[in-house]
Amino acid sequence: MFDQVKDKYASLGVDVEKALEAMTSTPISLHCWQGDDVGGFEGGDGTLGSGLAVTGNYPGKARSIDELRQDLEQALSLLPGSHRLNLHAMYGDFGGKSVDRDAIEPAHFQSWIDWCRQQGLGMDFNPSCFSHPNADAGFTLSSPDQGIRDFWIAHCRASRQIGAVIGEQLGSPCVTNIWVPDGMKDLPADRLGFRQRLEASLDAVLEEKLSPAHNIDAVESKLFGIGSESFVVGSHEFYMGYAFKNQTALCLDAGHFHPTESIADKISSVLMFVPELLLHVSRGVRWDSDHVVLFDDATQAIMQELVRCDALPRTHIGLDFFDASINRIAAWAIGTRAAQKCLLLALLEPREKLRQAELEGDYTSRLLLLETAKALPWSVVWEEFCRRNNVPGELALADSIRQYERTVLAGRA
Ligand SMILES: C[C@H](O)[C@H](O)[C@@H](O)C(=O)CO
Ligand SMILES: [Mn+2]
Numbered sequence: 393m394f395d396q397v398k399d400k401y402a403s404l405g406v407d408v409e410k411a412l413e414a415m416t417s418t419p420i421s422l423h424c425w426q427g428d429d430v431g432g433f434e435g436g437d438g439t440l441g442s443g444l445a446v447t448g449n450y451p452g453k454a455r456s457i458d459e460l461r462q463d464l465e466q467a468l469s470l471l472p473g474s475h476r477l478n479l480h481a482m483y484g485d486f487g488g489k490s491v492d493r494d495a496i497e498p499a500h501f502q503s504w505i506d507w508c509r510q511q512g513l514g515m516d517f518n519p520s521c522f523s524h525p526n527a528d529a530g531f532t533l534s535s536p537d538q539g540i541r542d543f544w545i546a547h548c549r550a551s552r553q554i555g556a557v558i559g560e561q562l563g564s565p566c567v568t569n570i571w572v573p574d575g576m577k578d579l580p581a582d583r584l585g586f587r588q589r590l591e592a593s594l595d596a597v598l599e600e601k602l603s604p605a606h607n608i609d610a611v612e613s614k615l616f617g618i619g620s621e622s623f624v625v626g627s628h629e630f631y632m633g634y635a636f637k638n639q640t641a642l643c644l645d646a647g648h649f650h651p652t653e654s655i656a657d658k659i660s661s662v663l664m665f666v667p668e669l670l671l672h673v674s675r676g677v678r679w680d681s682d683h684v685v686l687f688d689d690a691t692q693a694i695m696q697e698l699v700r701c702d703a704l705p706r707t708h709i710g711l712d713f714f715d716a717s718i719n720r721i722a723a724w725a726i727g728t729r730a731a732q733k734c735l736l737l738a739l740l741e742p743r744e745k746l747r748q749a750e751l752e753g754d755y756t757s758r759l760l761l762l763e764t765a766k767a768l769p770w771s772v773v774w775e776e777f778c779r780r781n782n783v784p785g786e787l788a789l790a791d792s793i794r795q796y797e798r799t800v801l802a803g804r805a
Pocket of ligand 2: 612645672712
């Protein structure tokens, strides 16, 4: 069956084995925060703030680093291909001590680095500039209060240094992504002042030169958050300008734009002017609701653009969703596999033929081919990818998830 499918694709100029090689060499960065509803392990009550919200109370949430790692291992056993871990600073291994955000050190993340090495994972990192008393007034790096700004500058600087240690130890650059929640519920009187302060703080954070072989800096914009409906300091225009000017990577989060705006169309433009791209593949439903990613049109369009632009070598694919209303391991597995299926579909596109038709102005053939491609048996290739990677195919996924729920999650009262 698989060989017949290969021949079918070959007749349209598509090399299936090459597509599978690209799948193997394209890691997806698994966000740790799906496992515990963005709580972290700092010893507080884990209340989420700063415009972020998780809904649902599905039983079995990870309550410790050990449980989170156990759940991640289970999720990874359901994912074909190679992967990375995306860790927020608030998930450090603080050994029961209270370590404030401006005092984090590489030592607090050593056990995560060791675990990643053991699991064969690369690792990415994020300063956590939210859910903290110093973010309660709504501002961090752009705060009018110099003391607050200095606190978050120290946290972000430490995060970059930790990122560099991670990258050096694992032999794979760590993407350190800065997102801050700064914004206002109601109309501001001085947008410019906030943005000037954010720029100055970011400059201070990025002042120390770190090897790009160890650390890659990324910045992430947002349209609005809960409590920052009228004004977000780090808007898309702000960070696009900042990333162009400073040649950092730009993070595009699929949930951080107007509901009808697709990040797919931005990829080709942005990559003309920034060195690298970070994606937070997510699914906003009416707002930045961070629903589990699906095999949907929006995600297919993103992956299509990455492939069509030859952008995979310059793009870091991360995920950003957190749903506590369903089994959290299922959320990781469904969302990551959906992103991977979209990537596979894009890699199996008869790209050369589509391009040729377009160059010749033959838009009829282009449209025909696009529709034909949708009806090709790509799922047979997906099942083969799962089989080669020794992970469950689509029909076997539910059993693995339910078994772990019965044997492990149910015991977490
Ligand atoms: C945990 C957050 O979702 C994450 O840091 C950030 O990327 C974001 O998207 C905030 O809306
Ligand atoms: Mn994000």
